[in-house]
Amino acid sequence: MDFYNIGKIVNTQGLRGEVRVMSITDFPEKRFQVGNEVYAFLNEDKSEKLEIDGVRSHKNFILLHFKGKPTINDVEYLKPSILKIAEDQLDTDDLNPGEYYYHQIIGLNVVDTDGNKIGTVKEILSPGANDVWVVKRDNKSDLLLPKIDSVILDVNLDDNVITVEIPGGLDDED
Numbered sequence: 001m002d003f004y005n006i007g008k009i010v011n012t013q014g015l016r017g018e019v020r021v022m023s024i025t026d027f028p029e030k031r032f033q034v035g036n037e038v039y040a041f042l043n044e045d046k047s048e049k050l051e052i053d054g055v056r057s058h059k060n061f062i063l064l065h066f067k068g069k070p071t072i073n074d075v076e077y078l079k080p081s082i083l084k085i086a087e088d089q090l091d092t093d094d095l096n097p098g099e100y101y102y103h104q105i106i107g108l109n110v111v112d113t114d115g116n117k118i119g120t121v122k123e124i125l126s127p128g129a130n131d132v133w134v135v136k137r138d139n140k141s142d143l144l145l146p147k148i149d150s151v152i153l154d155v156n157l158d159d160n161v162i163t164v165e166i167p168g169g170l171d172d173e174d
Contacts (some may be wrong), residue, residue: 001086001087001088002086002087002103003039003041003047003084003085003087004084004087004090004101004103005024005025005082005083005084006023006024006025006028006031006032006038006083006084007021007023007024007025007028007031007082007083008021008022008024008080008081008082008083009021009040009078009079009080009081009082009083010022010061010079010080011079012072012075012076012079013058013061013063014072015071015072016065016070016071016072017065017066017069017070017071017074017075018054018063018064018065018075019064019065019066019075019079020061020062020063021061021062021063021064021083022060022061023062030091031085032052032055032062032064033052033055034052034053034054034055035051035052035053036051036052037049037050037051037052037085037089038050038052038083038084038085039083039084039085039086040078040081040082040083041081041082041083041084042077042078042081047084048078050066050067050069051066051067051068052064052065052066052067053065053066053067098155100155100157102124104157105124105133105155105162106122106123106124107120107121107160108120108121108157108160108161108162109160109161109162110133110135110161110162110164111163111164112163112164112165112166113153113163113165118135118143118164118166119135119136119137119138119140119142119143120136121133121134121135121136121162122135122136122142124147125144130146130147131146132144132145132146132147133145133146133147133152133162143166143170143171144170145164145166145170150165150167151164151165151166151167151170152164153165
């Protein structure tokens, strides 16, 4: 079964078993709801299934409380850990046309409008106004493509291809 990152437990909060979570999902209001199950990955080999029974926001964090974990002593071992959901918990109805989960984009081939291969998407950055797709290229530095309609022309998940138009000045190696 595949799992997808939704947050990171960075610390405990108070004495009543809450944890501070940095959200790394586009859908925090959907992922962090009372009754939802998440998996805390403590390391590569060890994970634990947890049921959320309390959610609130505090500053830039989401505070979670888990069923059966009433004190700080019950959650101390969870920090730091990565919170994930199982693949069957993903819901493509969450996405609007032109929106994708990161795992759908990473690994796709990137071509120009003439079909010439540019490289492969290796990661996605979220610096602010729009995502930036990092394209790994052979014998060149990585190319940073903003996720805007004038640059990302087409995403074909069936063929594993993204068609782009690179505006002048964006690729300093041309």
